[in-house]
Amino acid sequence: MTKEEIIASGLLELYVTGSLPQDDIVMVERAIAQNPELISEIERIEQALMNLSEVTGGNVSGAVWGNIKEQTAKVRTLKPSSKTNWSAITGWAAAVLCLAGLFWMMKTNNDLEEQIQYSNSEKEVLEEQLNIQESELTETSELLEMVRSKDFKAITLPGNEAVAANAYATVYYNEKEDIAYIDAKGLPEPPKGKVYQVWSLKMEPLTPSSIGLLTNFESNENLFFKVENIPAPEAFGITLEPEGGSDSPSLDQLYTLGMVTP
Numbered sequence: 016m017t018k019e020e021i022i023a024s025g026l027l028e029l030y031v032t033g034s035l036p037q038d039d040i041v042m043v044e045r046a047i048a049q050n051p052e053l054i055s056e057i058e059r060i061e062q063a064l065m066n067l068s069e070v071t072g073g074n075v076s077g078a079v080w081g082n083i084k085e086q087t088a089k090v091r092t093l094k095p096s097s098k099t100n101w102s103a104i105t106g107w108a109a110a111v112l113c114l115a116g117l118f119w120m121m122k123t124n125n126d127l128e129e130q131i132q133y134s135n136s137e138k139e140v141l142e143e144q145l146n147i148q149e150s151e152l153t154e155t156s157e158l159l160e161m162v163r164s165k166d167f168k169a170i171t172l173p174g175n176e177a178v179a180a181n182a183y184a185t186v187y188y189n190e191k192e193d194i195a196y197i198d199a200k201g202l203p204e205p206p207k208g209k210v211y212q213v214w215s216l217k218m219e220p221l222t223p224s225s226i227g228l229l230t231n232f233e234s235n236e237n238l239f240f241k242v243e244n245i246p247a248p249e250a251f252g253i254t255l256e257p258e259g260g261s262d263s264p265s266l267d268q269l270y271t272l273g274m275v276t277p
Contacts, residue, residue, distance in 0.1 A: 016042075016046065018046070018050040018052060018053060021043070021046050021050075021053065022053070022056055026039065026043055027043065027053065027056055027057055027060055028060055030043045030057070031057060031060045031061055161196075166189050166191060166192075167187040167188065167189050167196075168187070168188050168189075168190070168275075169185055169186070169187055170185065170186040170187075170188055170251060170273050170274075170275055170276075171183065171184075171185055171273050172184040172185065172186060172251055172252070172253060172271035172272060172273035173271060173272070173273065174201075174270065174271055175269050175270055175271065175272060178267070178268060178269060178270055179202075179203065179270045179271075181201075182201055182202050182203065182270045182271055183201035183202075183271060184197060184198060184199050184200075184201055184202055184253055184270075184271045184273075185197075185198040185201075186198075186251045186273065188245070188248075188251075188275065193243065193244055193245045193246075194241065194242070194243045194245070195226075195241075195242050195243075195245055195251075196239055196240065196241055196242075197213055197227075197229065197239070197240045197241075197242060197253075198238065198239055199211065199229055199232070199238045199239075199240060199253075200238045201271075202229075202232075202238075202253070202270060202271070204232060204233055205232055205255060208257065208258050209255050209256065209257065209258060210228050210229065210230060210232070210255075210256055210257075210258050210259070210260060211228065211229040211232065211253050211254070211255060211256075211270070212225060212227075212228050212229075212253070212254050212255075212256045212260050212261065212264070213225070213226050213227050213228070213229065213240075213242055213251065213252075213253055214226065214251065214252045214253070214254065214264050215245050215246055215247075215248035215250075215251060216248060216249060216250040216251065216252055217247075217248070217249050218249045218250060223252070223263060223264050224246050225260060225261075225262075226242045226243070226244065226245050227240065227241075227242035227243075228256075228259075228260050229253075248275050249274065249275055250272060250273060250274045250275060251272070251273055251275065252264065252269055252271065252272045252273075253269075253270050253271045253272075254266070254268050254269050254270060255268040255270060256268070
């Protein structure tokens with residue numbers, strides 16, 4: 016057989032995959048020795064098979080391999096002949112087309128599975144976000160319902176003209192339980208390294224008692240803060256202090272102040 020006949024016959028593909036009987040192997044190797052150009056054709060076939068292996072990733076089920084074996088079993092082994100064996104070539108081409116079709120179906124199936132997994136992940140993220148929003152809404156509704164009850168007194172803390180004239184805050188104070196909720200929506204975001212500190216004040220003589228820090232100010236969406244153990248206040252004040260708070264209020268950083276009316 017000539018070099019062109021060997022290439023067209025499909026013998027080289029069967030040789031690379033180890034599917035030829037010994038006699039045909041001897042014939043192909045003799046042809047390779049006489050036509051060194053066939054080596055590059057063999058290398059091309061090997062590379063194509065490697066690329067195909069990489070595409071499929073080795074994830075081939077037993078059912079798929081069974082289908083491949085059933086189809087390739089119909090392919091006849093070629094015998095050396097002076098004439099081109101067109102029936103053998105046709106059989107080889109059919110097997111190759113079958114393999115290509117199976118691999119295409121596998122790749123399409125893998126792509127669909129990845130899309131489904133991605134869609135499921137997106138769905139889980141959206142569900143989690145929805146649950147968080149519902150939880151926050153429930154918490155906000157409960158908080159509003161609570162501070163609007165008759166057990167809480169709303170105390171407005173206007174801004175200090177000398178420090179922050181536009182600042183303001185509201186304290187919802189429950190005298191029976193000695194707790195309060197600070198609505199700090201009217202306070203500017205504290206600078207880095209600073210924190211707002213809430214004080215319960217007795218006026219004569221002036222006796223301040225720290226009742227809490229408004230920490231994580233920038234991440235608190237509603238800017239509602241709970242403080243407890245309030246010692247019978249006559250007024251509430253909020254100052255800006257170094258991070259961690261102070262033992263006594265920095266009066267030059269007094270942002271808001273409001274009296275507790277009887």
